Amino acid sequence: MSGLRGMLGWAPHRPTPEEMSPEARDLLQHKRSPAERDRRKAAIKAEKQAPPAHRPVWRNRRWLSIALVNLMFVASFQFDIQLVEGALTASRFVGFHMADLNSALQVMLAYKTVVINLVIGTTTVLLMWLLLGGRSFCSWVCPYHLVAELAEMLHLKLGMRDHPMHRGMRTALWLVFSALAVITGYTVFETISPVGILSRALIYGGGVALVWVGALLLFEIFYTRRFWCRYACPIGLTYGLVGTVSPIKVAYDAEACLHEGECRQVCLVPHVLHMTRMGHNAEVKMDIGADCTRCGLCIDACPTGALKFRIKGLEARS
Numbered sequence: 448m449s450g451l452r453g454m455l456g457w458a459p460h461r462p463t464p465e466e467m468s469p470e471a472r473d474l475l476q477h478k479r480s481p482a483e484r485d486r487r488k489a490a491i492k493a494e495k496q497a498p499p500a501h502r503p504v505w506r507n508r509r510w511l512s513i514a515l516v517n518l519m520f521v522a523s524f525q526f527d528i529q530l531v532e533g534a535l536t537a538s539r540f541v542g543f544h545m546a547d548l549n550s551a552l553q554v555m556l557a558y559k560t561v562v563i564n565l566v567i568g569t570t571t572v573l574l575m576w577l578l579l580g581g582r583s584f585c586s587w588v589c590p591y592h593l594v595a596e597l598a599e600m601l602h603l604k605l606g607m608r609d610h611p612m613h614r615g616m617r618t619a620l621w622l623v624f625s626a627l628a629v630i631t632g633y634t635v636f637e638t639i640s641p642v643g644i645l646s647r648a649l650i651y652g653g654g655v656a657l658v659w660v661g662a663l664l665l666f667e668i669f670y671t672r673r674f675w676c677r678y679a680c681p682i683g684l685t686y687g688l689v690g691t692v693s694p695i696k697v698a699y700d701a702e703a704c705l706h707e708g709e710c711r712q713v714c715l716v717p718h719v720l721h722m723t724r725m726g727h728n729a730e731v732k733m734d735i736g737a738d739c740t741r742c743g744l745c746i747d748a749c750p751t752g753a754l755k756f757r758i759k760g761l762e763a764r765s
Contacts, residue, residue, distance in 0.1 A: 505743020
């Protein structure tokens, strides 16, 4: 429930001692002991002084995934392969209808009717992201996510001051765009969605809508870091809701954690890692919440292996 509340915009909740498991309380007491505190400080100091040992393995895999998925659309159109037709918002893959969940919802709200092809396409996509984890779409498929990640790197390199906003704005915008679709009979969100704009531009060629995407990126570089993905995009919220029951999780082991915060520094949605702060974990071992994009950046950054991918129900973790 706390993961769902966090996705909707509530601030992360630090558990009270009564809300912590006995094992988590014992571990916290142990970590606060002078000897353990000194050991942890020495380990952090040694880790900072050592040459970088962690390569961006998961980041590179994600970037390759985003490139391959979107190039598949481009190549199918340009060379008339007909492997996949359409764009990320709606397509057919080897004859199977595929429909972005948020786009399909907007269309059905606007036209106030259930379109059978959208139902088929939505069901296919829904089942896929139920398995993989809803917001995996954001970090493994979405073309805007990649360019926004590059913009974030530039934001940090330039040393720009970040101006965080309330994460509840994303929930409010989800409701606003849904209401606009019903009232106007028009898919208002689709006209400004940088995800759809970039997907169509890659496949069919750019247009004036790319000016809007450029403005968003400039705003993220010079004012609010990752504004669209963290605070505005209704697509992320839709897929996050789907991912609440996904078997693929990022798992956290508080016993192995040094609490130096490297994972939160690189996380694309850092509120999901609030339990990595000392005393913020209700259990010794926990799964990261539904708003996690399964990007793997925290796993690359963690020097002790306290964060790992796991498949719920299986003991093997990678």
